[in-house]
Amino acid sequence: MALICATSIIYSQPLNDITFRNIVPEKKMLAWDMPNERDILWQKTIWRVIDVREKMNLPFNYPVAPFFDILVNAAEAGEVTLYGAEIDDFSAPLSQEDLHKILFKKDTLPIWVDQDSMDYTLVEEGVFYEDIKRYRIKEIWYFDTKYSQLKVRILGIAPLQEIYGEDGYFRYEKPLFWLHYPTSREMLARETVFIESNEASRMTWEDLFEMRLFSSYISKEGNVRNNRLEDLYSGVDLLLESEKIKQEIFNYEHDLWEY
Numbered sequence: 001m002a003l004i005c006a007t008s009i010i011y012s013q014p015l016n017d018i019t020f021r022n023i024v025p026e027k028k029m030l031a032w033d034m035p036n037e038r039d040i041l042w043q044k045t046i047w048r049v050i051d052v053r054e055k056m057n058l059p060f061n062y063p064v065a066p067f068f069d070i071l072v073n074a075a076e077a078g079e080v081t082l083y084g085a086e087i088d089d090f091s092a093p094l095s096q097e098d099l100h101k102i103l104f105k106k107d108t109l110p111i112w113v114d115q116d117s118m119d120y121t122l123v124e125e126g127v128f129y130e131d132i133k134r135y136r137i138k139e140i141w142y143f144d145t146k147y148s149q150l151k152v153r154i155l156g157i158a159p160l161q162e163i164y165g166e167d168g169y170f171r172y173e174k175p176l177f178w179l180h181y182p183t184s185r186e187m188l189a190r191e192t193v194f195i196e197s198n199e200a201s202r203m204t205w206e207d208l209f210e211m212r213l214f215s216s217y218i219s220k221e222g223n224v225r226n227n228r229l230e231d232l233y234s235g236v237d238l239l240l241e242s243e244k245i246k247q248e249i250f251n252y253e254h255d256l257w258e259y
Contacts, residue, residue: 023202029189032153032182035144042252043142046245047220047228049160050135056215059208062194066129067205068159070191071179075099080184085175088138088156094177102176103127127161127176134160136175137216141249143256150253154181154209181209218242 052060060067074080075094082099084092094102104126138156143149158175165171181188189206208214217239220228233241 021202024190024192024204027189027202027204029186029206032185035142035151036146039144039146041143041145043140044249045222046139046141046218046249048137048139048216049219050137050214050216052133052135054215056213059193059195060135061129061132064194065191067135068129068132070188070205071157071159072099072103074184074187079187080179082177082179083156085158085177088158088175088178090156090178090180099177131161132159133162134173136160136219138178143253150250152212156181218245221245 050057050060052058071080071082075082076096076099082094083090084094084098086092106125136158137154138158139152139154141150141152144151157179158177160173161176162173163171185206188209189204191205193203193205193208195201195203203213219230219242229238229241
């Protein structure tokens with residue numbers, strides 16, 4: 001009876017599960033160690049694109065807790081700071097008002113009062129998780145001589161919104177904002193990812209990114225002209241160049257150990 005009473009105090013509604021889930025709240029996040037500049041022999045900045053329509057990336061749009069809503073809700077609650085998308089160096093923090101202007105656009109719609117007269121009303125259209133088809137990832141690959149390892153650190157994540165013209169045709173896509181990943185890991189370590197193959201799995205979004213359990217392709221590498229791959233290539237050539245850069249990164253570590 002004591003257990004029932006104690007439980008009834010903590011949980012005000014029936015348990016929608018077969019047990020209490022405490023693994024994620026009690027799990028401690030592993031802190032990153034900052035590498036010494038002298039230990040960094042080589043590094044390269046890479047931008048990737050995650051398409052949520054790919055099978056491996058479907059958890060990003062899990063309707064109960066979509067990744068986009070997790071980011072926005074955390075920002076509105078003051079748990080994380082989001083940054084402007086104009087430049088990806090995290091130098092322009094967004095206020096709550098700035099974020100609202102990004103997520104909600106005002107538009108004027110005509111309304112027929114009767115057959116001969118028309119009136120106009122002001123409506124506010126929002127951005128929802130269904131509107132986000134892809135995410136951009138900024139990361140740095142580097143070789144740490146202290147551990148003799150090729151490592152990677154994610155720096156930022158940006159949701160991409162598709163922009164359509166008045167004719168309904170796709171024009172381009174733009175990043176809405178940037179999330180600084182290193183300072184947001186604690187928040188992401190509290191949010192679970194839905195694993196379709198095993199719902200008992202208690203994986204968090206921080207686990208997913210650290211273990212790199214997502215499908216992506218390279219869209220840009222650091223270069224003197226700051227060009228994206230799509231500025232230089234298209235179609236199959238774009239995919240081939242993306243794979244080429246990926247292979248060059250891993251070949252760098254391999255070549256260090258050649259005799």
